[in-house]
Amino acid sequence: MTLRLADPTERDDLGAFTARVVRLDQTAAIRLTASAGRVSAWARTPFDVLVTRSVAGELDPSGAVSAHASSLLTALAVDRAEAVDTGPPAVWTDELPPVQGWERVDDVPADELDGLADRGLALAREHAGPMGPPASLLDQTVLTVSPQSAGRPVTVPMRVLFAMSGMGFLGAGPDGGDAGGPRVRVSAAGSWVRLDARYGAVVRRRIVSLPLIGAT
Structure with a gap:
């Protein structure tokens, strides 16, 4: 799965979020979902609570993918390629909250x-x-x-x-x-x-x- 972000600022925002996830749990997975020109990143913390951050971008092919947070961080912060390879899939078992109805x-x-x-x-x-x-x-x-x-x-x-x-x-x-x-x-x-x-x-x-x- 390929992740494309709108600009370097969005890339840095997602990179900072991913770095914090890894700091709390080096084995964490991140769930990426895409809709209407935005990508939402989700992660479970050691406190049994979900955290999320939304940035402008898209997934190719569209849909959702689960990635290892440490691998995604390397791709975002070190490789710096325009198209980010999300790497091998990670296991994700958590239910995500609804998009609407808040x-x-x-x-x-x-x-x-x-x-x-x-x-x-x-x-x-x-x-x-x-x-x-x-x-x-x-x-x-x-x-x-x-x-x-x-x-x-x-x-x-x-x-x-x-x-x-x-x-x-x-x-x-x-x-x-x-x-x-x-x-x-x-x-x-x-x-x-x-x-x-x-x-x-x-x-x-x-x-x-x-x-x-x-x-x-």
């Missing part, structure tokens, strides 16, 4: 999320075991975002902020935010929640508790 819940100051992530990292270093931070810390709800109109609030667990921090997304929210600083957009679609910052997004399926059906 509803904005609210915008959150990036500095607020950055501070929460820093405090979480301090706790993780204090309580980490042989397998890393405990699941109880990763799954702890650290932020609840309520829509301005009627709707269900969205909870954000610590693992989402760890992924954002590890990918370098925090501190740079979408353009056009308030004068007080960059903001991160929180959106929801069905059982999925998404946090968009300037340099990428973090996506995770929410765990919805099912009602218990009692015996009659």
